[in-house]
Amino acid sequence: MTETFISWGMDPNWAWGVATVAGILLIALPLMLAVAMIIYADRKIWAAMALRRGPNVVGPFGLLQSFADGLKVFLQETIIPTGANRGLFLIAPIITFTVALMAWAVIPFNSGAVLADINVGLLYILAISSLGVYGVVLSGWASNSKYPFFSAMRAAAQMISYEVSIGFILVGVVLYADSFNLNEIIKAQQGHGLGIVNAFGFNLLLFPLAVIFLIASLAETARAPFDLTEAESELVAGYQTEYSSMSFALFWLGEYANVLLMATLNAILFWGGWLPPLNIDLIPWFDIPGIVWLFAKILFFFFIFSWVKATVPRYRYDQLMRLGWKIFLPISLIWIFLISGWLMLTRYS
Amino acid sequence: MIPFIAFYLFATIVIASAAMVIFARNPVHSVMWLILAFFNAAGLMLLAGAEFIAMLLVIVYVGAVAVLFLFVVMMLNIDFAELRAGFVRYLPLGALVAIILVAELIFALGAWSAGGVDLAARAAPAVTDKSNIQQIGELLYTRYIFLFEAAGIVLLVAMIGAIVLTHRQRGGVRIQNISSQNQRRPQDATRLVDPGVGQGMEL
Numbered sequence: 001m002t003e004t005f006i007s008w009g010m011d012p013n014w015a016w017g018v019a020t021v022a023g024i025l026l027i028a029l030p031l032m033l034a035v036a037m038i039i040y041a042d043r044k045i046w047a048a049m050a051l052r053r054g055p056n057v058v059g060p061f062g063l064l065q066s067f068a069d070g071l072k073v074f075l076q077e078t079i080i081p082t083g084a085n086r087g088l089f090l091i092a093p094i095i096t097f098t099v100a101l102m103a104w105a106v107i108p109f110n111s112g113a114v115l116a117d118i119n120v121g122l123l124y125i126l127a128i129s130s131l132g133v134y135g136v137v138l139s140g141w142a143s144n145s146k147y148p149f150f151s152a153m154r155a156a157a158q159m160i161s162y163e164v165s166i167g168f169i170l171v172g173v174v175l176y177a178d179s180f181n182l183n184e185i186i187k188a189q190q191g192h193g194l195g196i197v198n199a200f201g202f203n204l205l206l207f208p209l210a211v212i213f214l215i216a217s218l219a220e221t222a223r224a225p226f227d228l229t230e231a232e233s234e235l236v237a238g239y240q241t242e243y244s245s246m247s248f249a250l251f252w253l254g255e256y257a258n259v260l261l262m263a264t265l266n267a268i269l270f271w272g273g274w275l276p277p278l279n280i281d282l283i284p285w286f287d288i289p290g291i292v293w294l295f296a297k298i299l300f301f302f303f304i305f306s307w308v309k310a311t312v313p314r315y316r317y318d319q320l321m322r323l324g325w326k327i328f329l330p331i332s333l334i335w336i337f338l339i340s341g342w343l344m345l346t347r348y349s
Numbered sequence: 350m351i352p353f354i355a356f357y358l359f360a361t362i363v364i365a366s367a368a369m370v371i372f373a374r375n376p377v378h379s380v381m382w383l384i385l386a387f388f389n390a391a392g393l394m395l396l397a398g399a400e401f402i403a404m405l406l407v408i409v410y411v412g413a414v415a416v417l418f419l420f421v422v423m424m425l426n427i428d429f430a431e432l433r434a435g436f437v438r439y440l441p442l443g444a445l446v447a448i449i450l451v452a453e454l455i456f457a458l459g460a461w462s463a464g465g466v467d468l469a470a471r472a473a474p475a476v477t478d479k480s481n482i483q484q485i486g487e488l489l490y491t492r493y494i495f496l497f498e499a500a501g502i503v504l505l506v507a508m509i510g511a512i513v514l515t516h517r518q519r520g521g522v523r524i525q526n527i528s529s530q531n532q533r534r535p536q537d538a539t540r541l542v543d544p545g546v547g548q549g550m551e552l
Contacts, residue, residue, distance in 0.1 A: 013350070088377070119480045123404035130412025134384070137416070141377060141423050149423075156420050160413060180482065322527070 023115045027104050035256045036066035042256075042306045049310040076245035081143060084242065088142035093243065093250035096135030100257035103128040107264055108183045110274050110290035121182040122170055125265065126163075129220065132258060133159040135251070136222075136229060136239050143242040151238035154317065155222065155229040161324035162219040168332035169213045172339045173269050176200060186273035198275040205339055210270035212328055214304070217262035219324065221255070224309035228317055259305055260298065267297035352396055359392040376422045384415045401481040 006015045040055060040063060047054025055062035080089060106121040108114040118124060133156055140152020174180055177188035177200075193202035201210040219226040230238030240251050267273055274290030315323070362385065369382040387410045394403035479487075489497050544550040 085375075085377075088381070118400065120400050120404050120482070123401070123408065127404050127407035127412060130408055130416075133412075133416055134419075137419060137423075138381075152423075153420070156416055160416060163412065318525075 020115075024105075027107075027115060028101055031101065031104060031257060031260070032253070034260060035253055036070065037063075038256055038260060038302060039066045039069075039252075041302070042309075045303065045306040046310045049307070070249065073245055073249040078247060079242075079244045081145065081242050083144040085142040085144065088138050089242075090247065092135050092139035092142060093247040093254070094135075095138065096132065096254035097250040097257075099128055099131045099135065100254035100261065103261050104257075106182055107261075107268070108186060108273065109294060111183070111187075113291070114183060117181070117183060119179070119181045122174060122180045122185070125182075125261075126167060126170065129258075129261075130159075130163055132254075135254065139243070139251070140239040143239070145242055147235040147237075148239045148241050151229045151235050151241075155239065158222065158226065158228065158320060158324075159220060161321060162216045162328070165324060165328040165332045166213065166216050166220060168329070168336055169209045169216070170269070172206065172209050172332070172335055173200060175336075175339050175343060176203070176206065182268055182273075186268060186275060189272045190275055191279040196279055198272040198277060198279050199270060200272075201270040205335070205342060206270065209332065209335055210266075212332060213270065214266055214301075216324075216328060217266060218305065218308060219320065221258045221262050223259060223305055225312040225315050226320055227314065228320060231314060260302065263298045263301035263305060264294070266301045267294060271297055273297070356393070356396055359389045359396065362386075363389045363393065376425075377419065380415060380419045380422055383418070384411055387411050387415065399481060401485060 004019075006012055008015075010018065043065070044054040044062075046052075055065035058064045058068045080086060103125050105116045106114060106118060106124050108117075116124075136155040136159075137152045140148040140150075140155070143149070173185065177185040179185060179188070189200050190198050192198065192200055200206045218224075222229045229235075230240065232238075235241070240248060243251065271277075272293075274294040276288065276293050366382045366385040366389065370379045370386065373379040373382055387406060391403040391406040391411075394400070394406060542550055
């Protein structure tokens with residue numbers, strides 16, 4: 001994009017700056033729109049699964065419901081509890097929201113369509129997503145209230161536990177792709193399954209990791225059945241209990257941006273990202289822009305997320321910890337040995 | 350120009366937030382300043398071209414160590430006024446540590462500028478087209494493999510030590526046995542009876 005601005009007769013330094021800002025806006029604004037529409041989709045899917053109608057009043061088919069909610073929240077008064085720690089109370093939702101947006105910088109939407117094409121892209125995502133826990137922990141502490149504090153404690157333990165196995169799963173993928181760059185990881189998946197299928201997920205060694213990653217990403221975003229941080233039967237609304245108006249909306253937006261990010265990571269790491277599903281030239285697969293394939297995959301994984309939320313009952317906290325530490329961690333550790341052994345045998349011998 | 354501005358921005362924030370770690374009255378605020386310092390240190394690493402180290406700094410220190418710090422500090426509810434009560438009493442010891450540190454720093458810098466022991470190690474590493482991760486990996490798994498494995502063993506021992514220290518067997522606790530729960534079938538647990546009127550039933 002920088003070249004375009006230079007060709008318009010701009011100074012190279014300025015062109016770089018303008019191009020970067022334009023890139024950020026090109027990702028952030030559609031993302032916000034996508035979050036608004038995905039909240040609507042989420043509510044419609046739950047409604048359909050519960051044989052209800054869901055939002056259907058504002059706009060055609062209720063499509064404008066999220067914008068109406070946003071406007072309502074925007075016009076409300078921000079209430080700060082007297083005992084709250086003012087600064088941290090207000091910073092916490094901002095951290096959640098900012099961190100949820102930051103990770104999108106390295107997501108490739110098509111071959112070369114990345115804001116920051118860095119060679120440690122996957123590590124960057126791991127680093128940024130590990131920051132997400134601070135928003136929750138700080139909001140819980142700064143609210144100076146019992147239930148948010150419990151929620152913060154739960155969130156801290158839960159996110160650290162599942163990040164460990166997510167990290168090991170990513171190592172498996174990186175070993176296969178031979179790169180930390182997300183674009184390279186996608187390119188390594190071209191024709192991975194017998195030269196026909198463009199996905200790591202169809203590799204028998206990597207398929208179990210894909211399943212574990214999907215479940216762990218549910219836990220990492222604190223979605224049902226792992227939404228113990230906002231378990232309404234025990235903790236009112238968890239860490240969001242004391243929040244109102246825009247500060248509440250920022251949590252809401254950040255949470256859904258994170259869900260979209262996790263769906264995107266599932267699509268990119270195991271199911272071929274912007275590549276078409278099959279590596280056959282007979283059908284004009286490759287003429288369809290990669291971004292369409294990526295969005296289709298994201299929507300598919302988002303549908304799985306809300307499907308799970310509508311059908312699976314919530315875990316108990318000790319069961320959650322058992323699943324993370326006693327099942328996922330050993331399996332992902334063993335799988336690293338298996339994968340590296342297999343690669344030493346086939347690729348590097 | 351941009352790296353220049355970025356360096357001074359990051360460096361200033363690192364030093365300022367490191368100072369705020371000490372001066373903040375609230376321990377939770379201290380931890381937050383510490384996190385900011387880590388984060389900007391990672392920025393400095395990025396400027397130095399060590400993107401792998403920068404990411405590891407954020408993942409390990411900000412993502413894990415500082416979260417546990419915050420966890421503990423939040424739960425302890427430390428009264429800082431009480432901690433400061435002993436300030437004068439501990440001042441000589443603190444001053445001694447500070448003087449030793451400053452002396453070592455001056456000594457090290459003097460030795461470095463006077464020409465260190467190994468001149469080759471001071472030279473800037475040759476720029477290759479290999480990425481950071483590859484270079485570190487190659488060094489770690491070939492030249493420093495024994496040190497690397499020794500570090501691994503030290504960590505393993507520390508981990509086992511922590512588990513042994515905190516693990517205790519409590520009697521009289523009913524532990525959930527997941528596999529036996531999963532093996533339970535309806536016919537083991539339920540019984541269909543048809544009691545007569547007024548007879549009740551035995552359980």
